[in-house]
Amino acid sequence: MKFVDKIVQHGRRKLFYTFEFFPPKTDQGFENLVSRIARMVGLSPLALSVTWGAGGTTKERSLDLAGLTQVEYGVDTILHLTCTNMEQGTVDAALREAKERGIENILALRGDPPRGEEHWIPTDSRFQHGVDLVRYIKSTPEFSHFCVGVAAYPDGHPDRDTNEDVELDQLKDKVDAGAEFIITQLFYDVDNFLQWVDKVRAKGITVPIIPGVMPIQTYASFLRMTKLCATRVPATLMSDLVPIRHDDQKVKDFGVKLAVDMIRQLQRGGIEGVHFCTLNLEKSVTRVLESLGLAGNIPTLANRLISDMPSPPERTVTPHTAADRATKELASAPQPELEAGKGELNSAADWDDFPNGRFGDFKSPAYGDTDRWGSSALQNNAALSHWGNPQTVEDLTNMFMRYLHSKITATPFSPTPLSPESLMIFPHLEKLTRRGWWTVGSQPAINGVPSTDDVVGWGPKGGYVYQKCFVEFFAEQKDVERIVKRVQEEGAGWVDLFAGNVKGEVLTSVPEGGRNAVTWGVFPGQEIAQTTIIEKESFLSWKDEAFSIWSEWASFFRPGSQERTLLEGVRDHRWLVSLVHHDYMDPAALWTFLFKGDDPLV
8 A cells, every 4th residue: 555545544543653674684684574573563553664775785685575574464665765876777677576566665765876076977877866766756657656755854964065945945856756755864853853844844845754763772873873864963862861871771761761752742743653763673662652652462463473483592502612622711701602592582572682793693683784775884075085095005004094093083894983992902903904904893802891881881780791802804815824824723712713805705713603702791680692793694794795895985986096996906805804712801812812922923
């Protein structure tokens, strides 16, 4: 059913709401998201929406997920669709496949913007802006039946320097081209949003406006998403949030209350529905709806779907050879080599409540890319200017060194400033980077630090957190061969290695199916929580993303230029390496392994 027709049918008797999901990168994450959606269907959303990766990078998973929610769960689904930087014909193919799956609703988005370089050529010349996609769908007989929505930005578009009047005119153009509803980017300033709605209506735009609401899940994800979306954050919100930022449970509770208060204020302002950006997590959204008195009993269909789901897997020990032989020495410490899953216990809603690590658990529905509307971090022109025009390997080394020394606040691989915990291992990161092994991820070893610690703490108050030291970097093949030899001959089971290149070659010391929890926490009355897990599937997913970043960065420079030749050469010849040392009691263990003896690797 068309979304606008459902809004009319719903009437104004109570608030309606929709849920937004993104397709996880891994198969198990996808399967667990399907189970999670089956439960959330019981909350009676008016529709679900499924995001679309930049340039169609999640095309198949997006279509598969949208098809499942539309056909098997019988919930009207809005498929996000971006148009720029898409291969010729991809838009047509996606619309046809959506039609075959019974999908009637499309959120038409621009996605990655044109780069503004004189050599940039649109991949498909028909589509350079969101309005082009709207106009194309509505003017093409084969696709004109779709109900088309568009995005809007109450706090201003993150990629544009245009003023508000220009953006409102552009929104009006999209509606005039055939857009039938508007879903907004997330925001936290409700007064500003309601004033923006008045300005939209003053432009003669009458279609439904559905505000995007994202309950705060963790302090880190809140900072990341608000930066990505250029969201205005009220000073009062930050003053309330900052004092509790190290207690993840308090942050989550705060996020629920804030969302409830926002929605009630929106209702008083005449808003009839909201769009939840779930980040593929269910507990906070459920609690918000319960607080609003909107989470009734789960219908029979959803109960049947839940009863048909397999039971969560039990935790089982997965030892690491020689490391396992050292169990007696580490007997007093929590054992991290456990299968994720039993954390679900009585409720599968919250076993991945604290996805703090970049890797997270590859089985979690929340594992993957949280970019909502198909934009790339490399589209930040300010960041690009800081990275300059690298023409030599030394130029790249200097860029990574400048990041370590906080002279720039991001790299293409690290979109946020260097974290305070990285300062704990700063001399080692500096040594690796100066050597030309460009670090893109790391953490120090931590042994039972209180969860309230200002630097490494996370989770509820009263707990203790643990970390194994790991580091990731790009290195040349000859160096990778030396590292592999050292791990084989001297690692003694204490060091785990993953290394991969753009060609798909992978080297590892980890047995098939081996999993390595490198961050975990112990909290009163709870199962051990594992927030960062490194294993083959998650490493391969990150590897593919990392090498695609080199490709995208290279594309900002004209073909044949020194910059493009350099960046594509790095992509084609370097390896991504991940090293973990299991002895989290010794903060120097990994660095001693790398730097020790008469033949230091670095």
